[in-house]
Amino acid sequence: MARISVLGGTGYSGGHIVQEAARRGHDVVSYSRSVPAEPVAGVTYRTGSVLEEELLAGAVADADVVFDALSPRGELQGKLEGVVDRLIELATGHGRRLGVLGGASSLLVSPGGPRLIDTAPPAPELLPEIQSGIDVLDRLKGAPEALDWFYVSPAAGFGAWAPGDRTGQYRVSDDVLLVDEDGKSFLSGSDLAIAIVDEIENPRHSRARFHVAY
Numbered sequence: 001m002a003r004i005s006v007l008g009g010t011g012y013s014g015g016h017i018v019q020e021a022a023r024r025g026h027d028v029v030s031y032s033r034s035v036p037a038e039p040v041a042g043v044t045y046r047t048g049s050v051l052e053e054e055l056l057a058g059a060v061a062d063a064d065v066v067f068d069a070l071s072p073r074g075e076l077q078g079k080l081e082g083v084v085d086r087l088i089e090l091a092t093g094h095g096r097r098l099g100v101l102g103g104a105s106s107l108l109v110s111p112g113g114p115r116l117i118d119t120a121p122p123a124p125e126l127l128p129e130i131q132s133g134i135d136v137l138d139r140l141k142g143a144p145e146a147l148d149w150f151y152v153s154p155a156a157g158f159g160a161w162a163p164g165d166r167t168g169q170y171r172v173s174d175d176v177l178l179v180d181e182d183g184k185s186f187l188s189g190s191d192l193a194i195a196i197v198d199e200i201e202n203p204r205h206s207r208a209r210f211h212v213a214y
């Protein structure tokens with residue numbers, strides 16, 4: 001069993017991830033500023049901001065795998081990139097595996113094709129979050145060779161507004177957007193969590209981004 005620190009383990013994505021990891025018997029610690037109204041049995045909740053060095057350093061030191069499910073909103077708007085820079089330093093120094101949940105917009109719509117963001121311009125209010133996801137991936141690509149990292153791009157239609165069902169089914173690609181037979185890009189929160197915990201248990205991507213969708 002792995003010791004897994006989930007940063008933002010009370011959020012939409014992080015909440016599903018801690019639930020799936022605890023269900024499989026991993027030793028899971030969630031980090032967020034507040035405790036959830038309905039804690040997941042078997043998960044330890046630590047409170048504080050990832051902008052606090054002590055909390056961030058402890059989350060890395062005390063785990064085999066650190067997974068960042070934070071969002072660049074609120075207090076972290078414009079600051080998540082700096083948190084990831086520090087995570088890269090800490091995880092490299094401690095020899096920990098680092099996983100990061102990012103966005104779909106930098107996926108290619110076809111092999112060698114344009115990025116999703118370039119073919120379907122997003123609403124202006126979404127641009128800071130989208131750019132943050134792109135910047136974080138670039139930072140990971142520039143991380144020291146010693147760091148074992150992975151970055152997950154969910155489906156374009158993934159999100160708290162469309163939780164979906166737990167099916168246990170998903171497909172994986174590298175940089176190319178997956179769509180279903182109706183041309184839709186979707187993934188439920190539960191199935192994203194299954195894919196991420198599968199990757200933690202059986203690493204298939206090292207120093208790489210992968211995409212998960214139906």
Ligand SMILES: NC(=O)c1ccc[n+]([C@@H]2O[C@H](COP(=O)([O-])OP(=O)(O)OC[C@H]3O[C@@H](n4cnc5c(N)ncnc54)[C@H](OP(=O)(O)O)[C@@H]3O)[C@@H](O)[C@H]2O)c1
Pocket residue numbers: 007008009010011012013014031032033034035048049050051069070071072073074075076101102103104105129133154155156157158159160
């Ligand atoms: N289709 C897509 O491409 C897509 C869709 C959705 C999300 N995403 C990406 O997925 C990631 C997660 O998004 P989400 O919607 O699941 O996030 P979310 O629901 O907003 O959850 C954010 C989590 O971070 C915690 N948090 C916020 N500020 C913090 C701080 N300063 N210190 C510690 N914890 C803090 C929150 O808890 P507290 O507030 O209690 O601290 C919460 O647990 C983001 O990178 C987002 O861009 C991509």
